[in-house]
Amino acid sequence: MTRIRKVAVCGAGGTMGAGIALVAVRGGFETIRFDRSSEALSRSRGAAEKFLKKSVDRGRMSPEDSDATLARLQDSTDLADLADCDLVIEAIYENLEVKQALFKELNTICKPQTIFASNTSTLSITQIASGCGREDRVVGMHFCLPAELMKLIEMSRGLNTSDETFREAWAWTEAAGQLPVETQDKPGFILNALLVPFNNDVIRAIEAGLATAEDIDIAIKSGLGYKMGPCTLLDLIGLDTQVLLGEAFYPITLDRRASVPPLLRRMVAAGRLGNKSGQGLLTGQSRQRADTAPDFSIVASGDSRSFPSGDTIVDRATERADVTMHLGGGYAPDPSKTAVLVELDTECLGVHTGEDMGREGSNAVGFARYRNGNDAPSNLIELVRQPATDAAALDAARAIFEVAGFDVVVCADQPGRIVDRLVRPKYNDALRFLDEGLATAEDMDKTCKLGLGYPDGPIERVTRGGLARHFDVTSALYAMTGQPGYAPARRAVVASAHQAKAAVCPDPVKG
Numbered sequence: 001m002t003r004i005r006k007v008a009v010c011g012a013g014g015t016m017g018a019g020i021a022l023v024a025v026r027g028g029f030e031t032i033r034f035d036r037s038s039e040a041l042s043r044s045r046g047a048a049e050k051f052l053k054k055s056v057d058r059g060r061m062s063p064e065d066s067d068a069t070l071a072r073l074q075d076s077t078d079l080a081d082l083a084d085c086d087l088v089i090e091a092i093y094e095n096l097e098v099k100q101a102l103f104k105e106l107n108t109i110c111k112p113q114t115i116f117a118s119n120t121s122t123l124s125i126t127q128i129a130s131g132c133g134r135e136d137r138v139v140g141m142h143f144c145l146p147a148e149l150m151k152l153i154e155m156s157r158g159l160n161t162s163d164e165t166f167r168e169a170w171a172w173t174e175a176a177g178q179l180p181v182e183t184q185d186k187p188g189f190i191l192n193a194l195l196v197p198f199n200n201d202v203i204r205a206i207e208a209g210l211a212t213a214e215d216i217d218i219a220i221k222s223g224l225g226y227k228m229g230p231c232t233l234l235d236l237i238g239l240d241t242q243v244l245l246g247e248a249f250y251p252i253t254l255d256r257r258a259s260v261p262p263l264l265r266r267m268v269a270a271g272r273l274g275n276k277s278g279q280g281l282l283t284g285q286s287r288q289r290a291d292t293a294p295d296f297s298i299v300a301s302g303d304s305r306s307f308p309s310g311d312t313i314v315d316r317a318t319e320r321a322d323v324t325m326h327l328g329g330g331y332a333p334d335p336s337k338t339a340v341l342v343e344l345d346t347e348c349l350g351v352h353t354g355e356d357m358g359r360e361g362s363n364a365v366g367f368a369r370y371r372n373g374n375d376a377p378s379n380l381i382e383l384v385r386q387p388a389t390d391a392a393a394l395d396a397a398r399a400i401f402e403v404a405g406f407d408v409v410v411c412a413d414q415p416g417r418i419v420d421r422l423v424r425p426k427y428n429d430a431l432r433f434l435d436e437g438l439a440t441a442e443d444m445d446k447t448c449k450l451g452l453g454y455p456d457g458p459i460e461r462v463t464r465g466g467l468a469r470h471f472d473v474t475s476a477l478y479a480m481t482g483q484p485g486y487a488p489a490r491r492a493v494v495a496s497a498h499q500a501k502a503a504v505c506p507d508p509v510k511g
């Protein structure tokens with residue numbers, strides 16, 4: 001139940017405000033769409049009418065409901081019209097002084113009970129509320145893009161927000177058909193706090209020559225089940241927007257991963273902003289999947305994480321073929337073969353083959369089938385090449401796995417390959433956020449599933465895969481890179497130590 005009847009959205013001519021106004025009016029509330037630009041307002045009014053018409057055409061709304069919805073919408077460029085609103089949601093420019101000035105002015109116009117909500121992505125709710133005159137009645141209400149379609153709202157309270165205000169605002173989001181999660185007034189709340197450094201890591205990986213943007217997208221989608229690859233997402237949100245996010249977060253968090261990667265600055269300087277400029281991270285180049293593959297034989301020297309016993313890959317193997325696949329950590333050079341495939345765990349290929357300052361050329365190709373800890377292996381094969389790996393060896397490896405039905409990507413012999421390099425720091429962040437009380441595990445997972453379309457949340461996934469395994473992987477990555485993002489999170493350290501202790505002294509009750 002909510003006592004809120006009338007809602008205003010400031011900045012309703014903009015991307016977010018237009019969508020938020022649709023959420024409010026569709027939820028049955030009298031809604032004022034306010035913007036200082038009448039042109040922006042009339043543009044977004046047209047878009048709202050189109051959206052409702054589409055809903056009718058697709059049978060999601062009756063024509064009568066659509067008419068009633070439109071009748072509840074009022075447009076205004078006069079702030080005085082907002083006087084009797086119960087809730088004002090601002091989605092104007094991301095600028096602290098401009099937002100503060102708006103709330104200060106609204107405080108003199110609106111009734112004392114009116115709640116002010118901010119849709120800010122990067123600013124502090126406490127700071128936005130500061131000096132407005134009703135600091136106890138200001139909340140954070142962070143919608144996701146496109147707001148009219150996305151159900152998730154990250155709700156946060158400033159230091160002075162009253163419990164009653166937070167409860168009322170929360171109840172309104174539910175009455176409007178949205179799904180709220182609770183988070184703290186911290187940079188990026190949950191979603192952007194996890195996403196901004198992750199996206200920067202992706203750009204840094206491209207800059208480091210790890211893999212192409214296309215292969216990074218394939219790896220993340222196939223290995224982790226994300227609906228959209230990170231490079232596609234970055235091109236969609238705009239590389240210039242990612243710069244602004246980094247510039248907003250880094251000075252506050254001093255997290256190096258949040259700082260703007262040099263390649264990102266160069267891309268923006270070159271006018272390559274992503275979809276809006278026609279050029280971004282993705283090059284548009286695609287590759288044909290192989291439809292024939294050479295024979296291969298298998299040499300097994302231990303348990304294979306990629307192909308546990310019973311896997312059908314074994315049925316495809318033949319005796320004394322021109323390609324050898326080593327499973328379980330073994331390797332023996334054999335220059336007479338087209339390719340020698342070496343299964344990898346957390347180590348680099350160079351551990352097996354040796355390295356010669358980039359001059360090595362060999363038929364050895366590393367590979368690993370991505371697997372989240374003890375989960376069943378995914379459909380992704382990451383191939384690992386050294387600087388001068390033979391092209392014929394790489395082609396043979398790719399063909400063998402593609403013909404067997406796997407998604408195949410190629411990466412340089414760098415720590416973590418693609419998926420672990422990119423996803424493990426995110427798990428560390430999520431585990432640390434949990435310790436710091438940013439949100440509950442359920443709300444963090446819900447945010448990633450609803451806001452980003454992930455099949456599961458980071459806490460759910462890293463826990464299922466095993467925190468002790470996360471410790472092993474991140475310890476290996478940290479040892480190789482020295483980067484703080486890979487230092488195992490406290491919960492992983494504890495899980496690993498607990499496991500080791502249990503192995504030495506089994507629980508006396510369980511025996």
Ligand SMILES: NC(=O)c1ccc[n+]([C@@H]2O[C@H](COP(=O)([O-])OP(=O)(O)OC[C@H]3O[C@@H](n4cnc5c(N)ncnc54)[C@H](O)[C@@H]3O)[C@@H](O)[C@H]2O)c1
Nearest residue numbers: 011013014015016035036037040091092093094120121145
């Ligand atoms: N774009 C996103 O993906 C996204 C997602 C979540 C939150 N946000 C946040 O939403 C807010 C708006 O972002 P956007 O991308 O929709 O911006 P936008 O530039 O598309 O729209 C801003 C609108 O605000 C209007 N405006 C500016 N100053 C105003 C004022 N003083 N009074 C009334 N109207 C004013 C502008 O005319 C414009 O129509 C920002 O705080 C942003 O951080 C954005």
